[in-house]
Each structure stands twice: as C-alpha cells, then as structure tokens.
Amino acid sequence: MDKYILIPLLPLTAFIINILFGKSVTKDKAHWVAILAVLGSFVLALHTFTEVLGGKTVNQDVYTWFVSGSFRVSMGFLIDQLTAIMLIVVTSISLLVHIYSVGYMHGDGGYYRFFSYLSLFTFSMLMLVMGNNLLQLYFGWEAVGLCSYFLIGFWYEKKSAADAGKKAFIVNRFGDFGFGLGVIMIFLTLGSVYYADIFSKIGTLQGQTINLLGYDVNLITLIALLLFCGAVGKSAQIPLHVWLPDAMEGPTPVSALIHAATMVTAGVFMVARFNPVFSLSEVAMNVVAVTGAVTSLFAATIALVQNDIKRIIAYSTVSQLGYMFLACGVGAYGAGVFHLYTHAYFKALLFLGAGSVMHAMSGELDIQKMGGLKKYMPVTYWTFLIASLSIAGIPGLAGFFSKDEILWLAYNGGPVGKVVWAIGTLVAALTAFYSFRIIFLAFHGKFRGTREQEHHLHESPKSMTIPLIILAVGAIAAGWVGIPSVVGGSNAIARFFQPVLGHPHVHAGHDEEWIVMGISVAVAMGGIFVSWVFYSLKPGIPRSLAANFKGIYTTLWNKYYIDELYDFIIIRPVKWTAVNVLMAVTDGAIIEGIVNGIPKAIANLSARLRKLQTGYVQHYAMSMAIGLFVIITLFLIAASK
C-alpha cells in the first residue's frame, strides 16, 4: 500500500516544498525537487504497471474522508489496467514536460511557482486516476482544474491570461454542476459512491425511471448523461469547448501536459471507467458518440483556417478528444483509451515543438510569419514532422493504430456507428490537412518574419530537444502495442484492457477491415497532399478560396461565433440582471423601499431618537429598559389572569 501512496504523495511533497520555500531556498533550483519527485512517481508507476501486467489489481482505502449518516467516502486507490495505463501516461509526460520546462521557463520570474504548480497538478491528476470512488475522482477533477486555472493564468499580469484562466474554471463548473448531481443521483439510488459497489449494483436500476418535471426518464440514462456533463466540460466537447483554445495563454509546457496529454483526457478516462454504467443506456451511448463525432468535425473545421500555431493544435486536441468519445460511444472504450494514450505522446510533442518554435521566434505564434524553420531547428522540425505524421494517421506510427482501431470499431457499431465512422473518416482527412498546413507554412518555404526574428533563430537547448526526441519515439512506437491481427499484430492492448473495458463484438470480416483501413490511409494521404498543394505548390489557392467563400471562411475564422453567442445569451443578461433588476429594483426599490419608506412614523421616530441621544450607551440602556418593561408588564398581565 505504501508504494501506491507514494505515487501521488511525492509530487505533493515537492509542491509543498517549492511553494513554501521556493522564494527563499530552492529558487532557480526548484526544478530539482519537482523532477526528482515526478521521477520517483514514474519509477513507481512503471513498477505498478508490471504488477498489473502480472494480473494484480488493488482496491484499498487509505482513510475515511468523511461520514454523514449513511453517506461514507474515503480516500483510496483502485489500481487496475485502466489506472495502470493512466499512471504511465501521466507520470511519463509529466516528467518530460518538467525537464523541458527547465529550458523553456529559464529566467522567468515565477520559476519556482511554475514548478510547484506542475507538481501540484501531477499530484492531483494521479489522485484523479487512482481513486476508488467518485468523490475522490471529483477531488482530483477539481484540483486539476484549479492547477489549470493557476497555469493558464500563470502570467497573470496579462489580462488575456487572467481572463482565460477564469473562463476555464467557470466553464468547467457548468460541467461539474451536472457531474455533481450525477454523483448525488448515484448515491441516492445505489447507496454508495465506490466504483466497486456502483458497478456491481447498477444493473438493479435497469428499467427504472424517474419523474423529471412530468416526464419519465430512464434512471441509468439520466445518471450517465449527468456524469457525461462533467466529461464535456473537462474534455472540452461541444458546447463547453470554449475554454480550451483560450487556455493557450498558459506557458506552452502547460499546454502540452495539461491541455493535451493528461487533464483534458480525464473526461474520456471517466467515461471509460464508468463503462458498466454507460453501456446499460443506449441513449447515453449515442449521445456520447454523436457529441464526440460532432465535436471532432466542428473543431477540425475551425483548425483549418487559424493562424495561431498553439490554437490550431488546441482545436486539434478538441477534435481528437471528440474521437475518443466517439470510440467510447460505440462501446470501443479500449480503443478510446488506446487513442488517449497514443495521443498523449504525439500531441505533447506537437505542443512542445510549438514551444520550441516560439522559443526561437521570441514568442511569435502566427504561422503566417514563420516559414523555412526547418534549416534553423532541425530537431524541432523532424520531431514535429513525426508527430504530424502520427496524428495524420500514417501507417506504422502510433496515431495510425489507435485511430484505425476506433474507425474500425465504429464501422462495426450499427447505424449510429456507421454515421460516426463516416464523420470520423472525414475528420481524419481534415486532421492530416491542417497538421501539414503547419509543417508547410512554418517549417518549409521562406522565412516571413522580421529580420530581427530571423537573426535570433536557433535550435532550442538540450533540455528541450531531448524531451522532443523521447516523445518522438513515443509518437512512433507507442501504438505498436495495438497492432491489429489483420496486419499480423496481436493487439496486445485490447486484450490488456479486456477485463476492465471489455471489447465490442465485431461482425464484419477481414476484407472490410482492409477496406476501412485503406480508406482512412487514403484520406490521410489526400489531406497531406492537398495541404502540400495549397501551402507549398500553389499558395494562391487558399487565398482565393477564402475570398470566394467569405461567409464560410469568416464563420470558421470566428470559431462559429460561439463565444459571442455565450456572451450575448448568458454573461450579459446575468450581469444586467444583477445591476438593473436585483440591485436597482428588488433590493433597492422594493425591499429598501418598504424598509426605509413605508412606516413613516417609525422613520420619524428613529430620527427623533437619533436627536435624543447624547451618547450611544444611554440610548441602548433605554431600549433595554423599555424591553424589560414590556416583559415585566406582560408578566404581570399573565400573572393576574
């Protein structure tokens, strides 16, 4: 047990040391504390993983968190296949991002603060994935959200950064609102918030309905959808996706760790963890699949036209998260988590690569102002290229295997499955296109920035390039654990997940599998090809397209005006109500009106009393006396009866 406790406790300790003594003691050595801690967690996670590979699972309480009547919850650990893979993802990416940050954050005024937040985040994320009950999950869930808030707003002097952090937190609270009610519903119907109890008892709710505002709603569907609300917030799905692109205000290593590889996948993790619940509701499953598919398409289309390198990758993340939900929604939880795992490596790599570019370009984000970076920063270029090939789904690389697994299982999944498969395939083409748009615009062609910037172009230091290289290995090889049998692999990861996540039944034969795979490879190649034509061969095409389809272009450029919409229908009306209704009318005119105005006599009396008083004490002594007089009089009346 002690070993498992140490996995989250080491980063927590590092956090406490750096936040308390960072300013006075650890200072620019703060990274040592943080890195050693996360390295320790990583080693322990590896050890735990091998134990799980050997068939061991753990479900144990550490201490009782709180008890009230029949409600009881503890801090505890559930270590199984799903947890084990998440431990590897979280600790490995976190470790690499820590190392990368030594170079990237060098000289920043908040150096120790940055590393303490990273440690706190790692602790929180580990608590999230290791918990054996919903409330601990919720604890981790909110704590990672808090770290995200701190890190997005890390450069808090900038208004945009402070705004973005706040937005992330509040938008997530909308999701947590549903999630929290889901937790409560589960407790009220099943009497427990422990995973083991929930999964063993959930079947008893089958067929039960609950009356909601006059409608009978299937109980399991309701519970599943409430939980899914939380996932929609945390994993930035429509309609709560708006916070993630803004979150790019944070330092780039943070974008890689929190807003690509780990925290944002917590929603997928949660849905996968609750597969015994989701699987019992077809409606909920379809909602998950369709939300995922629509989000993936929606975000991919926005990514087509953006010029901010980090925002493109951010929309790509939203899109890929949609892919993972699409998988979960068709029952392919294993494939969803497999994609979560490969995505962690190639997407972290893309972000860290973008960070490396920004480092060289003095913070420049606009890919239109880059170009030809290939020759100045070869390591960054090659690793970025590998990541792009991986996300595009080029055979042999990590992203190919997980994406193929998802599309194949979706294809097998009934009518909804066919639809989301079609969307997913389209998205694969778009993904390849926009990913290579970055490659061609930023790394190929001629440099389009200022002379000043060109003069400073350089490859990043070793502390940054080594993590890039390691992640590139991951972006290539991470998927080899899931090579499907049709191409001679053993799909080890699917078998590994089988006990926790199950595996959907596959009806179609090998021929079809080859065709599905062929289509996805073809569209990926097509996407890259079109991108090459547009941004390398004939750069005039995108410009004339934008001019000819101005309506579509501006809609995409403005991200479908969702932020503006929310501002118009939620934020402004609420603020307006606060000022013009509650403050002016109810509190002001009505309540204060009654209090101050109506009993004129009382007002006059108090005014006179005010004049009467020479000192406050006497005044009160008098009112006390009056009070006592009233009591005594009433006593006498009562006594005389």
Added chain:
Amino acid sequence: MSYPILSTVIFLPIVGAIFIFLIKRTSETLIKWTALLLSLLTFALSLPLFTDFDKTTAGMQFRETADWIPAWGIKYALGVDGISVLFVLLSTLLAILCVTISWNSIKLKTKEFYAALLLIEGSMIGVFCSLDLFLFYIFWEAMLIPMYLLIGIWGGPNRIYAAIKFFLFTLVGSVLMLVGIIVLYLNTGRSFDILQMMATNYPYDLQVILFWAFFAAFAVKVPMFPVHTWLPDAHTEAPTAGSVILAGILIKMGAYGFLRFNMPILPEATKAMAPAMMVLSVIAIIYGAVICLGQTDLKRLIAYSSVSHMGFVTLGLFALNMQGLQGGILQMINHGVVTGALFLSVGVIYDRTHTRQIADYGGAASVLPVYAAFFMVFTLASIGLPATNGFIGEFLIILGGFTASKVLGTLSATGIILGAAYMLWLYQRVFFMEVNPKLQGYKDMDMREILTLVPLLILVFWIGVYPNTFLSFMDASVQNLINRVNTAGQPQTAQHIIEVIK
C-alpha cells in the same frame, strides 16, 4: 482541571471588559495587551470543550444550573451539545483574531473598542450556551448594544445609517420573538427551561404561530431573503473586527436559533414549513450570488456572498435529514472561518489603501504575493473546492437538499457555478492584471497579520481533508434532532399535550 467552563468563557471576557474600562485611556499598549491576553486565555479555557466533549451522547454537557429568579421560573442554566459546542470554540478563536487584526487600525477610543469586543464575545457565547430562554434573550439582546457601537463608532463614513438599520431590523425581529417567548413560557407551565420545552408537544396551531414569531428574529439574523438588506450596509461600514464578528458568529445565531428552538420545540410546524424555508433558501443562494456580480465594493460583495452561503446553510438545515443538517451546521462553521478570513483579509489591504472600491485595485499579486496566496486559499474555500472546508459543507447540503427536493437541490447547485464566477472575477480584478499605480509601494503582510490568518488557513484544510473531527461532534445531537422532528405529533403524545395545556 475543574472549573465551570461555560460560565468562565462567558464571563471572563465580560469582566475583562469592565477591567479594561478601568485602565487609563492613554495606556493603549496595556489596553491592547490586556484584550489579547484575555481573549487568548478565554480560548485556552474553552479548549476542554473540544477535548473532553462526549461525542456519544446527544444530551447537554458541561451543564451548570442555578436558580435565578425562582418566582418566575427563571434559571441560570448553561450547557452545550453537539450543535452548539463548535460555535463556542469558533467564537473564542475569532475573538483573538479580532483583537490582533485591530491592533494598528483602531486609533480612536481604543479602550471602548476592546471593551466592546470582549462584551460581544461574552454575550455571543452566552447565546450559544443558554438553556434558559430568559437568559438566552438577555444575551441575545445584550450583544446588540456593543455591536451597534462597533459599527456606529468605528465604522466607515456611512456608519450611522448602517448601525441604525442593523439595529432596527434586528429589533423588529426580536420583538416578535419576545412575544413568542412569553407565549411559550405561559404554555410550558411558567418555565423558561429550554430542555423542558423540547420535551413538550405544543398544539399544532400554536406551533405555527410560534414558528413565525421565532422566524422573524432568526431570519433577520441569518439573514434570509428578503430581510437581508441590512447585512451589506452593516458589513460595508463596520470595522474589520465588526465584519468578522458579524460574518463569523452573529449571523450564525439565526441559523442556530432555528436549530435550537424552531426544530426541537416546534417540530410539527418545522416539518410543515420546511418546504417554504427551503424555497427561501434557494432564492437566497441564487439571488445573493447573482447580485455579487454587480458589486463594485469589496466588502459589499463578500457581504452578499454571505447571503448566498447562508442560503446553503438554511437549505441544509430545513432539508431535515442527516446530510443536510450536518452539512448545514458544518457550513455555518465553514462560513465563519472562510468569510471571517475574507473580511480579515480585506482589513489587511484596507489598512494600507483605505479604499474598498474594487476598481482601485488590480495587480495586487505582484505587490503583495504572500497576501495574494492567503486570499487565494480563502477564495477557493469560498467556492467549495474539494480539500477545503467549503466543499464538504456544500456537498453535504446539496446532497441533503436533493434528497428532500430534487428541484430545489438542483437549483441550489447552480450556486457552485455562480460562486466561482463572482469570486474568481473579484480575485482577478484585485490581484491579477497590471499593477494599479495606487498600489505601488505597499508592504506585504507582516508577521502579526500572517499569524492572524494562519489559524483559519489551518482550519480550511483540516475541515477539508479530515472533516470527521468536526462532523463527529454533531452525530448524536443531529440524529436526536432528526428523531424529534420525525416522531413529532404522533398520537401517543396527544394526552401529554392536553395535560400541559391544563
């Protein structure tokens, strides 16, 4: 140690206040140190309540009883149970912090200030410990006077208006309660014994009348919607220590009143009125939170947030189930700790800048980083982040509220969204973004200020990480209360009622 603990913690500050009056006006240092030592001593002497409390029983403990005015059936009766004991401890703790936070900021009539502070402390504790209704009323009203003075003398520019408003609101409520008390007295065989009242079953119609009579006093204190408008003015104008006492203890007395009187003495009426109370609570949660979004004054915003948070408290209490009640009581403590801390924090910066306008701030995190960190922790506790105390309270309340009513439980949960919105927006405007030139050059918190906030910081995490320390105090008493409310009005007690009426 054997000493009458409750009498000691009530009268040590009161006698101390008189003692301070005897000190020469010019000996300010002596006055301050006397007040500090008295409050520390009171706190130390109240600690056995924490360590020696028997958590297995629902009955009153540390009881002290003596005849006072036997002819009228008035007794000097004190005692605490699992519901009240924590408030005594919170009062003795906050009193110390009120003294230390005022150390440099109160320069006018220092002697009277600290005397008033100690008088309030003693009478507040008296309210929580009284087992005789007459004694309770004395303390209840006695506390008003020094509180009124605190706002009226040491408050901000608009202090007189705020003080009178506070006084009038409270007085109107209290008068109705007084009538209720007398009616209760006459119907309890001419006794003010609260425990006897708890064992008596009053006719339903009488219960309803009494319920509203007590409601008038307690709802104003909480304050519940729509009688909350005195609170923003009182808070805004009060000196820091006054705000801390208001938020920390005084407004808890309203909720405590519901727990101590309405529920156990008038159980049937409570059960019948609970839905209405819950509706009012949910209105307060949402109303208070939305109105926070329109505030431009630091203290006013936190005051309105209190309306919202106290809405959670009363929602939990009137859910009348274990989670709701325990969550409600815990949230009373939490609110005392967190809002008390927020007002202390505002006091810290106000002492430097002398402005409460949010627009006068900005970028404070760059100028006062340690202060920013403390404020952040209390902000997070206020928005109920897990591992802080606010989460445990809010979660239990929403759970309890949802159990009682799905619609109201769901509506109350919107409070967690709004709460995050107004608090984080406040935090951003004060601490983030570019440094407001007006803030340049201010010093970060000194050791006195840090030590004032650290105890509350510890409580935030203690209750957040291991709340059982505190929840376990309440278990027996709350269970007992639930049993009382649920078994009320059952036929076998009808005979008893008739006897009592005779």
